[in-house]
Amino acid sequence: MRFDTVIIGGGLAGLLCGIRLSESGQRCAIVSRGQSALGFSSGSLDLLSHLPDGQPVSDVAAAITQLEQHFTAHPYALLGANRVLNYARQAQTLLADCGLRLQGDAETPHQRVTPLGTFRRAWLSPQEVPLKPETTLRTGVVGISGFLDFQPQLAAATLRKRGIDAHAEEIELPALDTLRDNPSEFRAANIARQLDTAEHYTALYQALRPLSEQYQALWLPACFGLMDSIVFDRLNQQLACPLRLLPTLPPSVPGLRMQHLLQQRFVQSGGSWMPGDEVIRADISGDQVTQLWTRKHEDIPLRARHIVLASGSFFSNGLIASRDRVREAVFDLDVLQSDNRSDWYGDDVFACQPWHQFGVQTNARLNGLRHGRALSNLYVIGSVLGGFDPITQGCGGGVCAVTALHAAQQITDQGGEQ
Ligand SMILES: Cc1cc2nc3c(=O)[nH]c(=O)nc-3n(C[C@H](O)[C@H](O)[C@H](O)COP(=O)(O)OP(=O)(O)OC[C@H]3O[C@@H](n4cnc5c(N)ncnc54)[C@H](O)[C@@H]3O)c2cc1C
Structure with a gap:
């Protein structure tokens, strides 16, 4: 050849x-x-x-x-x-x-927020990734129940040490129960294969909506958006505050x-x-x-x-x-x-x-x-x-x-x- x-x-x-x-x-x-x-x-x-x-x-x-x-x-x-x-x-x-x-x-390098709640300098970051915020920004760091590759308490505690007004929250998504049966399947890429489909959008939106009314920003683990930004864009249009996504342990959805x-x-x-x-x-x-x-x-x-x-x-x-x-x-x-x-x-x-x-x-x-x-x-x-x-x-x-x-x-x- x-x-x-x-x-x-x-x-x-x-x-x-x-x-x-x-x-x-x-x-x-x-x-x-x-x-x-x-x-x-x-x-x-x-x-x-x-x-x-x-x-x-x-x-x-x-x-x-x-x-x-x-x-x-x-x-x-x-x-x-x-x-x-x-x-x-x-x-x-x-x-x-x-x-x-x-x-x-x-x-102009920027400081991105890591899943551990620290800041790391970067050249380019996906638009979903939060950048170092104003300390006054009241931020909800939201985990998904049963998902072990992202710990909102850890991230929020680290952010608070850096002066950010961050609080850990958790949402339940019963639609993911079939994945939860096997913890090794409950990984970001597999969750994204579910949450990227139209049928799961309403449940995700309804779980996030009340939190979006309590906070000025919500940060979730990057568990959707494997192929495109459709779910991310739609949530940002409909929620009461901006939503950003933190990359998780591998497999990484943004990567x-x-x-x-x-x-x-x-x-x-x-x-x-x-x-x-x-x-x-x-x-x-x-x-x-x-x-x-x-x-x-x-x-x-x-x-x-x-x-x-x-x-x-x-x-x-x-x-x-x-x-x-x-x-x-x-x-x-x-x-x-x-x-x-x-x-x-x-x-x-x-x-x-x-x-x-x-x-x-x-x-x-x-x-x-x-x-x-x-x-x-x-x-x-x-x-x-x-x-x-x-x-x-x-x-x-x-x-x-x-x-x-x-x-x-x-x-x-x-x-x-x-
Ligand atoms: C785990 C990890 C996380 C990282 N995270 C970041 C990050 O967040 N940001 C950042 O800027 N950098 C990061 N890096 C640095 C990283 O090295 C680069 O960003 C980049 O992705 C590496 O790309 P690459 O194309 O050089 O190699 P790789 O991505 O390693 O790709 C090499 C490819 O070549 C294939 N290959 C190897 N040998 C052969 C062969 N003989 N024949 C055919 N195919 C072959 C492999 O299967 C593989 O697919 C990370 C590195 C690692 C290891």
């Missing part, structure tokens, strides 16, 4: 790159083995919240200039501040074109919706989506990847002028750790890592962990390095890259979006099939 570009991995990075390439007229395929990190994420995207030395970031451009000077392995340092911010703005437009209604922008809308856009733009398959090896000649072999298409290789590796980090097995080293799973690319295993971890599990920054090394064009030499038609994007810590630096979604669009730009600049 022949394409202009084959992308390995259909998470945030692979899909953004694939959409951009397909929309520019490329014949593009995405091979993706399984679920991506999106279904486990908050649905908010981080651009850059902290520098590696822990300094909080208020000016993203200035912070990237610091990365360029002192933390040169960071993907943003490879690209430079102007390009990072330019790609971040392009990503905002692309995500909106895919039907994602997100608040925030690259220049799953982002995955769904991006996948849909990729296919609509003409891309070939190959789910449930995996690239197991590649043939390399000189500085070029010549073909890819997948588990399902045993004897039919995938050939493309350009290959993009978007296979994710340890979480998605893009990186694999053995006793003595960390390796990249498909091409055995050079991986930024500490030689000595005892240096992989810090003693404090809550502190920045060195292994978070392990990942593939590239040049500034994002060509993967193998034995120190760049593979000229292989681009590496997203969380399989090394040199950054998505958790303590708050830059996971941003690195994915920015590197995805940078790779797509390099590829479209060179044209399609030979």
Whole structure:
């Protein structure tokens, strides 16, 4: 099978790159083995919240200039501040074109409310997510009876410590009783499959209506809106106060919706989506990847002028750790890592962990390095890259979006099939 570009991995990075390439007229395929990190994420995207030395970031451009000077392995340092911010703005437009209604922008980070009642800096958040409110706002934090993945008492108590006038409430939804029979089924995505249907709307509205008359804002766990915002919009029109939604423990409804809308856009733009398959090896000649072999298409290789590796980090097995080293799973690319295993971890599990920054090394064009030499038609994007810590630096979604669009730009600049 022949394409202009084959992308390995259909998470945030692979899909953004694939959409951009397909929309520019490329014949593009995405091979993706399984679920991506999106279904486990908050649905908010981080651009850059902290520098590696822990300094909080208020000016993203200035912070990237610091990365360029002192933390040169960071993907943003490879690209430079102007390009990072330019790609971040392009990503905002692309995500909106895919039907994602997100608040925030690259220049002005916001503080979103987390399900634990804390505040976390973000670049883009679904419009449903509450932002840090005025302390005087009388807020009802509403749980659903029997749903254990969101604890309104915990969230409300934490918010009160931060000066917010928050109170825990709970609603009964007997319509969900069939799910309640099995606690492992009583999860946000399964609840959403019920609450997104028209037949359950009235019960949900009637449970919330009296609370909406007592409070100035209601915050619920994000248990509806898997595919669209219809229920959210309708409730906001009809309730007496604004309603907002907090992402829950995985599976995350906002994250799953982002995955769904991006996948849909990729296919609509003409891309070939190959789910449930995996690239197991590649043939390399000189500085070029010549073909890819997948588990399902045993004897039919995938050939493309350009290959993009978007296979994710340890979480998605893009990186694999053995006793003595960390390796990249498909091409055995050079991986930024500490030689000595005892240096992989810090003693404090809550502190920045060195292994978070392990990942593939590239040049500034994002060509993967193998034995120190760049593979000229292989681009590496997203969380399989090394040199950054998505958790303590708050830059996971941003690195994915920015590197995805940078790779797509390099590829479209060179044209399609030979
Ligand atoms: C649990 C979790 C929660 C996170 N939450 C947030 C958040 O809220 N906000 C934020 O900004 N960042 C968050 N991050 C950071 C996150 O890494 C990025 O935001 C982003 O979603 C990662 O996207 P990705 O495309 O690089 O990789 P992934 O989402 O991991 O996708 C990689 C895909 O490649 C597939 N794959 C792997 N190997 C192969 C192969 N050989 N052949 C075919 N397919 C393959 C995998 O099955 C997977 O579908 C989170 C990360 C994790 C792990």
